[in-house]
Every structure is written in structure tokens, then in C-alpha cells.
Amino acid sequence: MRLTLHSEPEPGIRPANAARIGIGGPVGSGKTALIERLIPVLAGRGIDLAVVTNDLVTKEDAERLRRSGLIDPARVSAVEAGACPHTVIREDPTLNIAAGDALEARFPGLELLIFESGGDNLASTFSLDLVDWWIFVIDVAGGDDIPRKRGPGVLRCDLLVVNKTDLAPHVGIDLPAMLAEARAVRGDKPVIETNARRGDGVEAVADAIARAVLFAP
């Protein structure tokens, strides 16, 4: 099948099929909070988007996004993993692929699909069959030893987000040292610090997404 290409001058070039990105990370690191902040920023840039959430046995995260008023509830789909969350983003991402295809069919102008993994452990990674590019979110309160532990999620993601930077003084974390260690274990790959509750660093995350998969300058 040959797809038509429609390119626009700025802020990027947008082919007909939607870009697919993943957002993973440990339980409570702020994945949903980051998405809640990203939605208006990306929408404000004219990016047509939808979200697929993954939960263990409920649709909690999907309901939270649908009720948020940030996005048309029809643009949020839920996949219940029913098992370890990584099973549906890596071993067999069929349910997520189907949910993404259904959203693309329903919203033909879709440019970006965000897959939010259920909270998992540091070994969690996304299959490139499911997404083109993925983010791993860790948080300061989870401990400054997380980057040192060299989990596959931390090492292999395309973008590492270190969230809840505002909590560093309250949990006795040396934030610059934690970020330096994160950058050291990741080599050339980027690390961005965020405070998703306040929105700090979210523009930088949006820039990284737009550049990597929507080909913004």
C-alpha cells in the first residue's frame, strides 16, 4: 500500500500514519501526570493526538484522562493487561496495536498516539513493533540509586524523564548528582528533569517528541 504524503512547512512534516510513542516507568513515577501536562502542550502546537492507557485490571488511568477535560474522551482507549504490564507492551503488544489501529480508524487525521504503560519495574521496555520511540519516567522520590541500578528501562529508552524534582530536598536526594549519574549510564541519550505537577520541563519533553517522531526542526 502506498500512503500519500502531505507535508506542512512548520512545525514539522507529518506523514499520513500516526507516530506512536510509549511512556513507561515504575508505579507512581508520574506517567499519567506527565501525559496530563503534555496533552495541552502538544494540542497547542496543533498536533492531533490520542492516548491508549494500560492498567492491570481496571481502566483507572483512562477514566482519569477522560474526566480531565483535557481531551475528547473518545480519544482515550483503555487496555487491561490482566498480567504484568510489560507483557502487553513488549511480549505481545497485540491488544495495544489493535487499540491504536481503532483510534487511527476513528480519527483519520491522527498524528500522534501515546501508549501509557501500566506501572512496572525497571526492566520494562517497549517493543518497537508497538511504538516508534519511547519515554521512561522515574522520579526523585523513588530514590537516587535508580539510575545506578542500570535497569533496561532506564538504559534503553529514547528519553529518560526524571520527575518530581521539587521533592528532592524533602526526601534527601542530591538532584544534580542523580541527574549526572543518569546521564553517565545513558551515554549520548537524553535525560530531562520535570516537575509534572507544575509543568516544569514539559515543553522540553514535547520538543523531544516533536523532533524525534514528527520531524519538527
Added chain:
Amino acid sequence: MRVIDHIVGSRTDAAIAAQLHHLDHHRAVDVLTVASADIARRRLRATTEGGDEVALALPRDQTLFDGAVLLLEPGHALVVRVGAQDWLRLTARDAADALELGYHAGNLHWRVRFETGSLLVALDGPVTDYLARLGELATGDRLAWEVTQGAGGGAVHGHAHHHNHHHHPEPAR
């Protein structure tokens, strides 16, 4: 920046091979080297050997492979070359150790190939990281290991396949 939204074909397709051969005489075939670990991506930005910035946005039913032709036009072609892949060759001392090795390799979701008597693990990072995961199994004399470099990543020899279990590694270059 050029956006490429589909794969034209394979450099081994007869019709394409003839055109490439002709273009090659005019030094008009550019190469896009893609790291083995990135070969499953459908979207990426990269710079060709010739210095052109390109963006890839393939349909979800297409995947890159070594020899994929991305552009074929009068006076210009662009062909994918998969970067060399390092492999860790692990050979267990006996069947019991081999079983244990297989258990760990599966549990760690490593990309592997099988060779008679050995397990080959695709290396996406330092070899010490991989051996450390095997713990006691790798520190004694229960396993022999060596790192070999193969061409073409072995990730793909077909069009839509990225499973590589049944391929033998390419000779080192």
C-alpha cells in the same frame, strides 16, 4: 529534510538490482546505515553516508531490512545497510548449565540466536553488563564465552521478519 514514507523494494529484486547497478556506475547510490538495535523502528531521523538528512515514517506493515531500497529515482537511490552487530557466544559446560543459561536468557528477554552447542546473544551494551546478569553461572568455569562481530545484524533477511533464531551468524568482517 526528505521524508521517506515507504520501502520501494529490495536491492535483490531483479528490476531494482539492474537500476541500482546502473546508478552505481554514476556513483548515485547513497547508503543509510541503521544500527542493528534500531532496525525495527518505523520512524527515525538519520543522516545518510552522503550527508543527506532523512526522516523515515514507514507504514506499520513495513519494516527495514538490510538492502531495503528507500529511494529509486532518476539519478539517485538510497539503500539501507544494517550496522554490524556484536554477539556474545555462550557455550555451556553441560546440559544442566545449558538449561540454566536458557532460563536466564529467556527471563532477561535477550535477543538470541542458536548455533549448534552455543547460544548467541545480541549485544546492545557492554559485555560486562550481560555477564553480570548471569552471576555465578558466568564467573566460574561453567560457561565459555567470546564476543564475535557479524555483519548485517542478522535482524532481518526477509521483508517483514525480525525474528532471527534460525539464521546462522554472518562471518566476521
